[in-house]
Amino acid sequence: MNEIRDAILSNSLDAIGGLAVPESYRAVLVRKDEQDMFQGLATKEKDPRKSLHVEEVPTPELGPGEAIVAVMASSVNYNTVWTSIFEPVSTFGFLERYGRVSELTRKHDLPYHVVGSDLAGVVLKVGPGVNRWKPGDQVVAHCLSVELEDPAGHDDTMMDPQQRIWGFETNFGGLAELALVKSNQLMPKPGHLSWEEAAAPGLVNSTAYRQLVSRNGANMKQGDTVLIWGASGGLGSYATQMALNGGAIPVCVVSSPEKAEIVRRMGAELVIDRSAEQYAFWKDEHTQDPREWQRLGKKIRELTGGEDVDIVFEHPGRETFGASVYVAKKGGTIVTCASTTGYMHSYDNRYLWMNLKRIVSSHFANYKEAWEANRLIEKGLIHPTLSKVYPMAEVGQAALDVHRNAHQGKVGVLTLAPEEGLGVRDPEKREQHLEAINRFRGA
Numbered sequence: 001m002n003e004i005r006d007a008i009l010s011n012s013l014d015a016i017g018g019l020a021v022p023e024s025y026r027a028v029l030v031r032k033d034e035q036d037m038f039q040g041l042a043t044k045e046k047d048p049r050k051s052l053h054v055e056e057v058p059t060p061e062l063g064p065g066e067a068i069v070a071v072m073a074s075s076v077n078y079n080t081v082w083t084s085i086f087e088p089v090s091t092f093g094f095l096e097r098y099g100r101v102s103e104l105t106r107k108h109d110l111p112y113h114v115v116g117s118d119l120a121g122v123v124l125k126v127g128p129g130v131n132r133w134k135p136g137d138q139v140v141a142h143c144l145s146v147e148l149e150d151p152a153g154h155d156d157t158m159m160d161p162q163q164r165i166w167g168f169e170t171n172f173g174g175l176a177e178l179a180l181v182k183s184n185q186l187m188p189k190p191g192h193l194s195w196e197e198a199a200a201p202g203l204v205n206s207t208a209y210r211q212l213v214s215r216n217g218a219n220m221k222q223g224d225t226v227l228i229w230g231a232s233g234g235l236g237s238y239a240t241q242m243a244l245n246g247g248a249i250p251v252c253v254v255s256s257p258e259k260a261e262i263v264r265r266m267g268a269e270l271v272i273d274r275s276a277e278q279y280a281f282w283k284d285e286h287t288q289d290p291r292e293w294q295r296l297g298k299k300i301r302e303l304t305g306g307e308d309v310d311i312v313f314e315h316p317g318r319e320t321f322g323a324s325v326y327v328a329k330k331g332g333t334i335v336t337c338a339s340t341t342g343y344m345h346s347y348d349n350r351y352l353w354m355n356l357k358r359i360v361s362s363h364f365a366n367y368k369e370a371w372e373a374n375r376l377i378e379k380g381l382i383h384p385t386l387s388k389v390y391p392m393a394e395v396g397q398a399a400l401d402v403h404r405n406a407h408q409g410k411v412g413v414l415t416l417a418p419e420e421g422l423g424v425r426d427p428e429k430r431e432q433h434l435e436a437i438n439r440f441r442g443a
Contacts, residue, residue, distance in 0.1 A: 070178060256275050388412070398411045
C-alpha cells in the first residue's frame with residue numbers, strides 16, 4: 001500500500017497500472033456480531049466510536065464493469081451514522097439481499113461492512129468492460145449503484161429496482177484505503193481541490209442538486225424563495241449555494257449564531273436562527289403546536305417582504321415536517337429526503353390539500369445529475385464545505401460529530417493521504433477560487 005501511496009503523492013500516475021493490487025487493506029467497518037450492541041438505548045445515546053472499527057480486510061475480487069480505487073480521502077455522511085448505530089435497521093440485511101442477486105454480488109455478504117459513500121482517489125485497476133477509465137485516473141465517486149437490467153432504470157437510474165447506495169447498502173465503501181466501485185460511479189476529480197476537499201461534496205452535493213435543481217426534484221427557477229433547513233450543514237450548505245447561484249432567494253434556517261454567520265459568509269441575507277427564536281413545533285411526543293408553525297411563517301414573511309416560500313428544502317423530517325407543509329405558499333413544493341430526526345412524518349393535510357401544495361420525494365441522484373453537480377464543483381461555481389478533517393483512526397469521533405450535530409458543513413477523513421492540502425494539480429485555478437474555497441472551507 002505504501003508503494004501505491006508514494007506513486008500518487010509523487011504524481012507518478014503512469015506507473016499505477018504496473019503496481020500490484022494489495023491482497024488486503026485497512027478499512028472502517030461495522031461487525032455483524034455487534035449489530036445488537038445498542039439495543040435498548042435511545043438514539044442519541046448510541047456512540048459510533050464503539051461500533052466503528054479500523055481493521056485490515058481482504059481485497060474484494062474485481063468483477064466486470066468494476067474498478068478498484070486507491071482512496072486518498074473520504075468523508076462522513078449521515079448514512080455512515082445510521083450504519084454505525086444500526087438504525088433504522090442494521091445494514092447487514094441489505095448486504096444479505098444483495099449477495100443473493102448474482103455470483104458477482106455474493107462477495108458483498110460478509111460478517112463485516114466497510115462503510116463510506118464518498119471518495120477522492122486514483123483508479124488502481126479496472127475490470128473487463130471498463131473503457132472510459134484507466135489506472136492512474138484521478139477520480140471522485142458518486143454513491144449510486146445500479147444493475148440496469150430492468151427497463152424502469154433507463155429513464156432515471158434512481159428508478160432502477162436494484163438501485164442501492166454504495167457504502168451503505170453495498171459493501172467495500174469509501175472509508176478505506178481501497179474501494180470497489182462500479183465504473184459508472186466515477187467522475188473526474190476537480191483539479192483545483194485537495195483530496196479531502198474533493199471527497200467532501202459527493203453525496204450531499206448530488207443529493208442537493210436533484211432535490212432542488214433537477215426536474216426530478218423541486219425544479220427551482222430564478223426568483224423562487226426557498227426555505228432551507230440546516231442551511232450550514234452537510235446537505236443544506238450545498239442547497240444554499242445552489243439557490244444563490246440559480247437566482248433564487250434562500251431563507252436559511254440554522255441552529256446557532258455561529259452557523260448564521262456561516263451562511264451569511266456564503267452570501268445568504270435572510271437567516272433564521274432557531275436558537276434565538278426558540279421554536280417548539282412539538283408540545284410533547286405526540287402533539288404538534290400549529291401556533292409555532294404560524295410564528296415561523298410570520299418570521300419568513302418579515303424577512304421576505306411579505307412573501308411565503310415557493311420551495312421548502314426539507315430533510316430533518318419528523319421534527320420540522322408539519323411546519324414545512326404549513327409555511328409553503330399556495331401551490332408551493334415541499335421536497336423531502338433523509339428525515340434525520342425521524343421518519344414518521346405528521347402534518348395537517350388541510351394546509352396541503354386546500355392550498356394545492358405538493359410533497360415531492362427525492363433520493364440521491366442519477367449519474368447525469370451527479371455529473372452535473374460535480375461539474376459545478378469543477379467550474380468553481382459550487383465550493384466544498386468542509387469544516388474538519390480527521391485521520392482514519394479517529395473516524396468514530398468524526399461520525400459522533402455528525403450524529404450530535406456538532407459539525408458544520410462536511411466532516412472529512414484522510415485515508416491514504418498522510419496530511420491535508422495534497423492533491424492539487426491545477427494551482428492556477430485554485431488561486432482564482434482560493435478566497436471562496438477558504439470562505440466555504442470554514443462552513
